[in-house]
Amino acid sequence: MRLFVRLLSALIGLALAAAGVLLALEVGWGWWRPGRGPLFVPWDGWRDRLAELSWSDPAVRYLAIAVAVVGLLLILAAASAGRRAIRLTDPANEVSVTTSPRSLARLVGVTVRAQDNVAGAKVTATAKKIRVRATSRLETEGELRPRLLETVSGLLDDVPLVRRPKVSVVVDSPKDRR
Amino acid sequence: MTRSVSAKALGRSTGTERTLTVLIGLLALLGGAAALVVGAGWLGTYRADRPLVDPIALDWLSRHALAGRVGAIVLGVLLLWLGLWWFFRSLRPEGRPDLELDDDLVVTSSAISEAVRLDAETVDGVGRARVRAVGDKENPALRITLWLVEGTDLKRVWEQLDHTVLARARESLGVDVLPTAVRIELDTTAPQRVR
Numbered sequence: 001m002r003l004f005v006r007l008l009s010a011l012i013g014l015a016l017a018a019a020g021v022l023l024a025l026e027v028g029w030g031w032w033r034p035g036r037g038p039l040f041v042p043w044d045g046w047r048d049r050l051a052e053l054s055w056s057d058p059a060v061r062y063l064a065i066a067v068a069v070v071g072l073l074l075i076l077a078a079a080s081a082g083r084r085a086i087r088l089t090d091p092a093n094e095v096s097v098t099t100s101p102r103s104l105a106r107l108v109g110v111t112v113r114a115q116d117n118v119a120g121a122k123v124t125a126t127a128k129k130i131r132v133r134a135t136s137r138l139e140t141e142g143e144l145r146p147r148l149l150e151t152v153s154g155l156l157d158d159v160p161l162v163r164r165p166k167v168s169v170v171v172d173s174p175k176d177r178r
Numbered sequence: 179m180t181r182s183v184s185a186k187a188l189g190r191s192t193g194t195e196r197t198l199t200v201l202i203g204l205l206a207l208l209g210g211a212a213a214l215v216v217g218a219g220w221l222g223t224y225r226a227d228r229p230l231v232d233p234i235a236l237d238w239l240s241r242h243a244l245a246g247r248v249g250a251i252v253l254g255v256l257l258l259w260l261g262l263w264w265f266f267r268s269l270r271p272e273g274r275p276d277l278e279l280d281d282d283l284v285v286t287s288s289a290i291s292e293a294v295r296l297d298a299e300t301v302d303g304v305g306r307a308r309v310r311a312v313g314d315k316e317n318p319a320l321r322i323t324l325w326l327v328e329g330t331d332l333k334r335v336w337e338q339l340d341h342t343v344l345a346r347a348r349e350s351l352g353v354d355v356l357p358t359a360v361r362i363e364l365d366t367t368a369p370q371r372v373r
Contacts, residue, residue: 002192006268009195012202013264020257027250047231055217056226064217068210074203078196083189088362091340096184097360107364110328159332159364 005081008074086127087162101125104159108132111155112148125165130156132169141171187312187319187359195268274311275318279351287311290320290347297343298322303330305366312359319357320347325366332364 022041029039038044053060085098105125112121112132121134132152136144148169156164219226239246274287291309298307306325313319326335339360348356 002190005192005199006195009199010265010268012199013261013266013268015261017258017261017265020254020259020261022254023257024251024254027247027254031247050231051229051233053230054227055213055230056219057217060230061214061217064210064213066210068207068214071203071206071208071210074206075200078199078203081192081196085188085361089336090184091336092344094182094184094355094357095340095344095360096182096188096358097362098188099362099364103362103364103366110365160336 001077001081005078008077084126086125086165089160089162101127104130107159108152108155111151115148115151117144118148127163128165130165130167132167133172134169135172137174139171140173140175144171144173145169183313183317183319183357184359186317187321187357188361189359190272198264272312273314275313275315277311277318277351278315279353285351287318290351293350294320294322294343294347297346298324298339301335301338301343303327303335313357317357319359321359321361323361323363325363328365330364332362335362 026039026041026043029036084101086101086104088097088099090096102125105123108125108130109121109123112118112123112134117136117138119135119137121132123133124131130152132148134144134148148171149167152167152169156167215221217226276287277285277290279285287310291311295307295309298304298309301324303326304324305327308323310321311318312321324335324339326332344356344358348354
């Protein structure tokens with residue numbers, strides 16, 4: 001997402017620059033040689049067409065909705081391009097350490113899958129929360145969940161995280177469905 | 179909040195790009211909403227039925243033709259300057275500054291990177307390391323990416339990283355503080371089996 005916003009930002013910059021050049025050239029040309037028609041952009045045709053359209057015209061409304069939605073998407077894209085890395089404690093002055101959410105999830109996943117009676121596990125991690133979804137054929141949620149919580153919490157003790165994420169464990173077991 | 183040099187070196191900042199993108203997004207959102215409000219007749223029923231290119235506005239513009247033309251050309255040049263600055267700022271590559279230790283002693287970024295990389299790869303549990311210099315000439319920093327093998331004791335890695343790898347780098351460069359950002363990828367490969 002960060003790369004996407006960088007590229008998007010470059011494109012917007014280029015579009016603004018192009019619009020600026022065209023605006024200055026067209027206005028300058030119209031001033032210097034009045035009555036010779038437009039230089040690159042057929043703006044006089046656009047002006048006549050726009051003079052026919054009223055604000056309440058459906059086409060104008062749809063365009064306004066589209067512009068507003070594009071604006072909202074731009075805001076959302078920029079807002080979701082923040083840093084997601086998880087900070088670890090600094091081993092020394094002027095040394096900062098992070099790890100990626102994916103790598104923390106992988107670490108937790110490997111540990112959870114190595115537990116007895118766990119058939120599989122899906123883990124997602126952020127700096128604030130780690131979600132574990134494990135499946136088991138032999139144990140119910142009531143039996144397995146406390147054990148997994150303890151395991152993950154013990155694992156997090158060994159990882160020097162700056163802030164300890166909350167851990168949530170869900171166990172999916174056919175034994176619970178009977 | 180000011181962040182330390184090493185914290186800044188953790189990743190490239192996209193602050194300016196994000197702020198500008200949010201501003202353009204807001205402009206589009208508000209413009210679209212304003213057009214909808216006018217079209218829905220909330221600012222007067224008759225206004226909603228007036229054409230987009232309003233004769234009143236055109237009339238006003240033709241009475242202030244000189245100011246309008248000069249204003250439009252100035253706006254166009256400003257947009258061009260802003261757009262180009264924005265474009266090149268977004269696409270500029272991240273710098274790899276050399277370390278200037280003295281007036282006549284410069285350590286190139288590739289030399290320091292290679293030395294620290296070889297050192298870091300000797301630490302137990304580090305499968306692969308990548309090192310590069312980041313930042314600018316005034317505030318250079320190192321960014322180290324470490325891929326740890328499965329089952330590595332993180333606390334040992336912490337200790338060794340500071341006491342051996344970074345201490346050696348500081349010593350050989352003759353500096354007290356070397357801002358360093360470390361990115362760690364945990365559990366990347368299974369430990370090698372002994373055959």
